[in-house]
Amino acid sequence: MSVHVQNSRMTTAKLRQMKANGEKIAMLTSYDFTLASLVDEAGIDMLLVGDSASNVVCGNQYTLPITVDEMIFLTKGVVRAAQHSLVVCDMPFGSYQVSEEEAVRNAIKILKESGCDAVKLEGGEEILPAIRHMIQAGVPVMGHLGLTPQSVNQFGGYGLRAKEDAEAEKLLHDAQLLDEAGCFSIVLEKIPAALAAKVTKAVSCPVIGIGAGNGCDGQVLVLHDMLGLNQGFKPKFLRHFASLAGEIKNAVGDYINAVKDSSFPSAEESY
Ligand code: KIV
Numbered sequence: 691m692s693v694h695v696q697n698s699r700m701t702t703a704k705l706r707q708m709k710a711n712g713e714k715i716a717m718l719t720s721y722d723f724t725l726a727s728l729v730d731e732a733g734i735d736m737l738l739v740g741d742s743a744s745n746v747v748c749g750n751q752y753t754l755p756i757t758v759d760e761m762i763f764l765t766k767g768v769v770r771a772a773q774h775s776l777v778v779c780d781m782p783f784g785s786y787q788v789s790e791e792e793a794v795r796n797a798i799k800i801l802k803e804s805g806c807d808a809v810k811l812e813g814g815e816e817i818l819p820a821i822r823h824m825i826q827a828g829v830p831v832m833g834h835l836g837l838t839p840q841s842v843n844q845f846g847g848y849g850l851r852a853k854e855d856a857e858a859e860k861l862l863h864d865a866q867l868l869d870e871a872g873c874f875s876i877v878l879e880k881i882p883a884a885l886a887a888k889v890t891k892a893v894s895c896p897v898i899g900i901g902a903g904n905g906c907d908g909q910v911l912v913l914h915d916m917l918g919l920n921q922g923f924k925p926k927f928l929r930h931f932a933s934l935a936g937e938i939k940n941a942v943g944d945y946i947n948a949v950k951d952s953s954f955p956s957a958e959e960s961y
Contacts, residue, residue: 700735700776702830702874709896715908717898721747721764726771734775738910739765741780746914753839754783758796765804778832779806783840786811786820793820797829812838814864818871825872833868835861837880852881862889869893878902901927
């Protein structure tokens with residue numbers, strides 16, 4: 691008797707097929723088991739354990755301080771939650787820029803210890819040798835171009851990137867290099883929609899946009915932003931699909947009142 695095991699997990703090959711079919715790809719960040727389980731059950735295609743965890747989880751101003759071990763710790767919980775989606779872990783600042791050898795060593799460490807499916811790293815031609823070595827070593831790599839938050843100190847802020855022709859041309863060239871090197875996907879962050887659409891047509895791998903318009907193969911948002919948990923942050927590209935900050939504060943307020951007026955716990959809630 692033959693046993694047929696159905697593999698319903700997302701793969702890089704399926705993502706390519708989705709691009710070929712014109713089927714949009716939905717990606718969200720996740721940083722813990724409980725929320726990742728809900729997002730996975732809802733049917734997301736890819737979960738990104740972004741180094742935005744540095745801001746969202748740790749409360750840092752920038753993504754720069756988070757470490758490889760901290761990313762691995764968070765990614766393990768997300769991997770345990772992911773029944774269907776493909777899990778990508780961001781390589782943090784400093785883990786792939788020093789040398790190709792160190793980049794490959796860190797990428798392998800992240801894959802082995804966290805159990806994720808792929809890594810993402812920021813940059814184009816400058817980090818191409820590291821990307822080539824990782825792919826040769828069998829590590830699936832997602833690129834990230836445009837606004838790359840690990841370079842915030844070079845950019846001098848989080849403004850729109852590639853507005854001028856020279857930067858737009860470099861971005862298109864970088865995307866083609868990443869595609870030729872074998873990146874399974876590329877994130878484009880905060881660039882003009884027309885440029886993102888041009889890049890999406892010019893490369894064979896799926897392109898995922900954030901603040902890059904509707905011409906990409908898919909979209910990614912930071913989960914806490916789109917759920918309306920992060921009240922102070924509302925850039926033009928962000929849509930709030932829920933307003934959970936208010937709901938959480940109301941629930942916590944109700945709990946505090948119930949404790950203070952002794953209505954919680956009731957007899958039914960007691961042993
Ligand atoms: O770290 C992150 O959350 C990201 C996304 C914004 C793409 O890189």
